[in-house]
Amino acid sequence: MRLSWRVIWVVFGLVATIGVVAQPAAAHGQLAVSVPAKDSTVGAPMEKLELYFTEKPAYNAYFAVVSPSGRRLDGQWSHGEPKRLDEPVRELFLINGTWExxxxxxxxxxxxxxxxxxxxGVYxxxxxxxxxxxxxxxxxxxxSYDGxxxxxxxxxxxxxxxxDPALLVEPSAVPSPGVQPGAETQASQGPQLVQPTSLFSQPAPVAAEESSGSDGGFVVWLIPAVLVGGVLILLVSTARRPANKIR
Known part of the structure; x- marks a missing residue:
């Protein structure tokens, strides 16, 4: 029985480690805050709604305001003046095989x-x-709106x-549009992902260098692989051990 609990703890540690090591990257350019806030209640009509992202939305981004009965109520959206967030938003970037x-x-x-x-009702x-x-x-x-x-x-x-259909196309399927006027060369920026530049009104800054090679993936999955091997060895050795005789 003692050995069985040992195996259970090893397996538990393996699952926890995989959850940490193989943690997916948080979506980049995500929504940070909105006015009105999510799940809040608005008591008076508003002329416009404000959605703040961690980077400037693409020029052809899509926004729709829908009433409780399904009616579209939005007009043409526009970029606004950036502002400092009350609470910073954390995003993860894969750098040399590690989520930073x-x-x-x-x-x-x-x-x-x-x-x-x-x-x-709910908008x-x-x-x-x-x-x-x-x-x-x-x-x-x-x-909710009760005004x-x-x-x-x-x-x-x-x-x-x-x-815009271009928003739904994966970056690998978008032809490389070349360097826009005034954009910095990739050599000065360092390694970066190939991105659909045509979706943006201006060259987007590189937030962090991301490793796209196979070495990063190998390092990320090396520890879980070693732990899986250890569990298998432990189980095999347990199965081969003769049962204790009853005296």
Whole structure:
């Protein structure tokens, strides 16, 4: 029985180690904060909503404000002035086979106008963009509205736009567009991932050097592989050990 508990503890340690070593990178360019905040309650009509990301949203990013009954209420979004975040956001970058955290203290907003507020209930703000390293940035913010109900302004036409197909294409499938005017050369920036530059209004800064070679993956999975081998050896040796005779 004692040996069985030893095996259980070894397996538990193996699972915990794999969870730490093989931890996936946090999505880059993620949503940091929004106004109104997620799951908050709004008591009066707002002319625009503000979504702050850890980097400037792609120029063709998609935003939609949807009422409780499913009506689109958003207008053409625009970039706003960056601001310092009350709480820094941590994102992870793979550097030489190790996940290294980096704190982002500045929020880059997307300002989304709201045409009118037709009903009370739960509203949803949907967004789709691409981070500077090519990762898909996608999600939604829900909040409740219990303020005054209004009618659609004269000439209002609900938008029916969909996300730009280029946003949904993986970076490897996007042809390399070349260096934009005024952009720094890759030689001066160091190694970086191939990214769909055409999705951005300006060259995106390199937040951290990421290792894309096979050595990084080998190091990341080396420790779990060794632990798995150790567990197998322990189990085999246990099976071969003769059972204790009852005196």
């Amino acid at each position: 955290p980096k704190l982002f203290e500045t929020g880059f907003p997307a300002m989304v106008p709201v045409g009118y507020w037709p009903e009370q 949803t703000v949907k967004y789709v963009s691409r981070a500077s390293d090519g990762e898909l940035v996608k999600g939604e913010v829900r909040f 005054k109900i209004g009618k659609a302004p004269a000439g209002w036409k609900a938008p029916d736009s969909e996300p």
